[in-house]
Amino acid sequence: MRNEASSLETLVANLKELDPEPERIFVDGGSIDDSVALLESLGERVVQIKGSFRGGAMNLGAQLAQADLLVFLHADSYVPQESYRAMVEHVSQGDIEAGAFSHRFQGVKESKRLRAMDWGVALRCKLFRCPYGDQGFFITKSAWEQVGPYEDLPLMEDVEWFGRVKKHLSYLILSECIETSPRRVFKTGCFRTCVTNSTLVLLYKMGVSPEQLAKRYY
Numbered sequence: 001m002r003n004e005a006s007s008l009e010t011l012v013a014n015l016k017e018l019d020p021e022p023e024r025i026f027v028d029g030g031s032i033d034d035s036v037a038l039l040e041s042l043g044e045r046v047v048q049i050k051g052s053f054r055g056g057a058m059n060l061g062a063q064l065a066q067a068d069l070l071v072f073l074h075a076d077s078y079v080p081q082e083s084y085r086a087m088v089e090h091v092s093q094g095d096i097e098a099g100a101f102s103h104r105f106q107g108v109k110e111s112k113r114l115r116a117m118d119w120g121v122a123l124r125c126k127l128f129r130c131p132y133g134d135q136g137f138f139i140t141k142s143a144w145e146q147v148g149p150y151e152d153l154p155l156m157e158d159v160e161w162f163g164r165v166k167k168h169l170s171y172l173i174l175s176e177c178i179e180t181s182p183r184r185v186f187k188t189g190c191f192r193t194c195v196t197n198s199t200l201v202l203l204y205k206m207g208v209s210p211e212q213l214a215k216r217y218y
Contacts (some may be wrong), residue, residue, distance in 0.1 A: 001026060001057075004075035005034045007181065011075055013043050018084050023067045027057040041177070054133075055150030055157035062144060071138045076181035078106065079136070083176035087138055090172060097169040098139035098147070099129035100162070104177035113190040120194060126174050128165060129199070136178045143169050154214035156204045193206035202211055 001008075008026075015024055026039050026046040039046040047064065049057050058072050069091055073079070083101055090096050103121040105114040125131055137158070139147070147164050148159045165171050185193050200213050 001035060001075040002029045003031045003033045003035060005038050007076040008035060008038055011077065012044055014078050017077060018081060023065060025061045025064055027061045029057045053154050053157065054148040056152040056160055059149040062149065068141050069138060070141060070144055071136060073136050074134050074180065077136060078179040083103050085180055086174055086176040091140060096172045097143035098165045099172040099174060100135045100137050101174050101176060103135045104179050105182045106179045107182060117194060129173065130159065131162060131173055134180050137162065153210040155210045155217055156213060159201060159204060
């Protein structure tokens with residue numbers, strides 16, 4: 001995470017309400033807002049990392065985790081209990097070793113554009129089995145050791161990592177959703193967001209480096 005103070009209190013409250021209550025590790029990638037101080041005031045475990053991208057931060061969290069099931073979330077996520085339960089049940093039954101949730105924007109019922117974007121995400125996942133990191137990835141600790149950590153890339157670390165998951169593990173994209181904030185979509189526009197994301201992934205699949213893609217994206 002980085003500069004996510006506005007989202008963290010809601011996320012912490014959400015995670016504390018889940019049953020069974022999960023182990024929580026927040027990895028900060030150099031925030032200059034009140035993110036770290038806020039988490040510490042809430043009694044949360046927060047570690048800081050410098051000189052790494054998102055992949056490095058998630059790897060550090062995985063290394064520190066004691067739980068048998070790792071879940072990687074963005075700070076602006078909300079995890080419904082039914083979605084959490086579905087993940088735990090699938091993994092505990094041995095059906096799968098890894099996976100992702102389906103995607104749903106917060107406030108989607110009030111916005112036709114957000115509903116259209118969620119439909120597009122669902123179609124992408126159905127056709128190409130290619131979820132993004134904002135859908136929340138999960139993996140057992142033993143499978144994590146098998147497939148390996150994220151590459152510490154400036155962009156596309158989620159696409160690269162889940163590509164390895166698909167090759168080596170039994171996985172599932174759950175029908176149950178996690179919710180994410182539409183703030184970035186509202187900032188850049190629905191159409192522009194869809195075109196940009198699709199173009200960047202296509203270019204990555206064609207061999208364009210994450211470093212070049214990051215320059216375009218940011």
